[in-house]
Amino acid sequence: MPVIISGVGYILRETVKGLLRNRWMCLTSTGVVAVTLLMLGIFMLLSLNVNHITDVVKEQVEIVAFIDDQADHHTVAALRQKLADNPAVREVRYVSSEEHMERLSRQLGNVLEGYDTELDNPLLASFEVRAVVPENVSALAAEIERYSGVSEVFYGQGYVENLFSVIRVLQLLGLILMMGLSATAVFLIAHTIGLMVMMRKKEIAIMKYVGATNWFIRWPFLLEGLLMGLVGAIIPLVVLYFLYQHALDWVTASNVAFISMLPLREVIFEVGQYLLPLGIGLGILGSSFSISRFLKV
């Protein structure tokens, strides 16, 4: 046990000494990693919120199937059953023509003043249908349009397709950005650790001559990379916390009704779950690339 403690103590001391000895280089690398992960974090925040808004919008995407004016009670009942039995349909709700008129009255307010909405109601009754898979709404709408008793079908044509296209593009961009930024961070850390290893090449050679194992030599450098990656991840998390708080306050104050942002703690926790292991992983990966070149004596 004392042998292990002595070894661990040496490794930790050497790690701290190495970081202090080359503090400017480490600060530079950590800073660039922090900026890299900050950009990634911002993108993740945007992505999370876009996904959240998308999910909300998806919930609201529905097909309105207007019922033929001439359809009798049996036709309407059969249509409702057919819709309910369709495996692609999650929810079906009947909206009478009276209810449509009530909605219109609420929206238009005084415009309908003096109009007898009960006596002269041109609006058709409808079924409001929600799809199991919102992305398939256009195919489902086309199917429903062919049902007997259906007069017309609306689902926000064009708007929905565009929305889903935008989401797919954002996700792809996010993936490319993440890969590019990660590669940059790994390169930077590898470069810094490489310089630190080169500066200590003589010391490493002596360690090899006196019988230090490869892992004993590697550990301080691995820990240095790990710490650079960890600190490089913590800094952006703190910055993101305050940035997001600011954004939340602005959205609330601006009363932008259609934007629903995720709660602060939830989103920072979510981003942190990715950034912290990613930062540590990048640090260790960067170190590993460098030190493997210098262990032959």
Next chain:
Amino acid sequence: MIEIYHLYHQYGNDQMVLRDINLTIDRGEFVFIVGASGAGKSTFLKLFLREFKPSQGTIKIFGRDLARLKNGEVPYLRRNIGMVFQDFRLIEGRTVYDNVAFAMMVIGTPQREIRKRVPQVLTLVGLEDKVRAKVCDLSGGEQQRVGLARALANRPALIVADEPTGNLDPGTTLDLMNLLRSINLRGTTVLVATHNREIVDLFKKRVIYLEDGRLIGDEQKGFYARDH
């Protein structure tokens, strides 16, 4: 302790550096390895540390065939060999104590043991009053003694010295060689590669002669020049 049979070595596709070396060295011997520059002395000594595997042949130390040693076992071989270099190879900017303690720390020796043994080893080499001195403030001879102390720190069974007096003046050279002799008298096997004619002739120890990679002579109580 050391057995060498039909040892050959070449670097890449270059000329053969060592050719058909055969010899044995017993525990407790003091052996000089002499030869002109390029005779293969340094390569011969590097093989003892398993810096590389021999191209052909067998070299056994402590009963282990170095060619068959796994990479992970090499550090444990080296812990039983104390290496002394012509250029000292100390860690600049650190103290005498740190340089010697370093050799013990990297193999996981407890701090208590290090604190006890480092002063003992420094006393052995006559540097007990230089414990806290920075190595860059020492003379060449003192630095080499630090190198020797480091080599002795882990109580190796074998000391290998590659031109240890190459950068030292005659007086310091003699002091250092006397130190090596006293270490040898305590039972440690000592191999010294050297160009120093006076020392070899003075000490009258076993001398192995290398020329163009071949072992051309092996004399007990030998002289630097074979035809002396």
